[in-house]
Amino acid sequence: MTTRANSPLPTTVGVAVRLRGHATTGDLRDMGCSDADLRRWRRSGELVALRRGVFALGSTWRAAPPWERQRIRALAVYDQVGRGRALSHHSALAVHRVQVFGVDERVHFVPDPAEPPARKRERRAAPTVSLHPGVPAELLVTWGERRTVTVAAAVAQVAASFGAEAGLVSADSALNLGRMSRGDLRSAIDTLRLRVGRRTAELVAKLADGRSESSGETRVRWLLHQCGIGDVEPQAAIIGDDGRAFARVDLLVDGVLVVEYDGESKYGAADSADFAVLKKEKRREDRIRRAGFDVERVVAADLWEPAALARRLATALATARERYGPVRGPG
16 A cells, blocks of 8 residues: 555545454554554544554544443453453443443453463553453353453442442443343452452442433432432433323432433534424423422533532522422322
8 A cells, every 4th residue: 555645544444443443553554554654644643542553543532432432442452462361340341331430541351261371471461451360250251252251240340449430330331231230239249259349339239220321310319429418219200290201300309309411412503403402301391390390400511520519409409398398209
């Protein structure tokens, strides 16, 4: 392949990298790319280095949410150094397409006794790799062509290593997707015999709720729990005067305050389609208020100022309690 000094990444190369999910320096050289090409495409952002000698397509990487980036990186590193190992922690969760939050960017492994050991030169931890002690064989599974710890074991590992918020995001996601049960998580915690972080993992097992439909909803629920703000029901049904549910809300606090998580930007540019959606949502919210509930909206940016958000939610709940009286159910 002959390329000009400033030529962009050829379409054929981009398609190949996208289909594979990643490509090594050797793969790209086999496609006719030179070292000068690789340096130029890295500088331009058309290729992103996942680790030394392994690349992803820049456009795919930038468009991917955090858990998808974790999956891309985990698969790429596994294909390089995964022999005799199984993915663990959030690396395993990402491969199982479970959401992750608040974790590092390393790829995590445990030894896999079912596979031949890695060559000696592959045993040393690289800057992008963490190697952990082995786990009982019953906590290892095959997922596609790769070996991982079970989803429940990975959730327990994340909670123990990265804290309750990180563990709860993944636990809620795994339950929602049907990747595990609460019993699976409790059993994994016992089987792992965690020396550090066991109490945190047990708290996650207690609080996990598969009704949460996004990491943002889970993080708001965790903030409410930390601050002791009300009794929280995820995905609560709102009942109208006719006795039928007309809305399902992200979180219902003490039966009087509806908390809706709108993510980065639920309503985009003010074109006609977005305006129609906004009008529909406004009518829905007005009906919820007429049914006897206050409504508080949270966006992603609010979660990075948790103290301010906690004060706002506590104030909103106090106002709703005064307006609607004692704690009551959703109907």
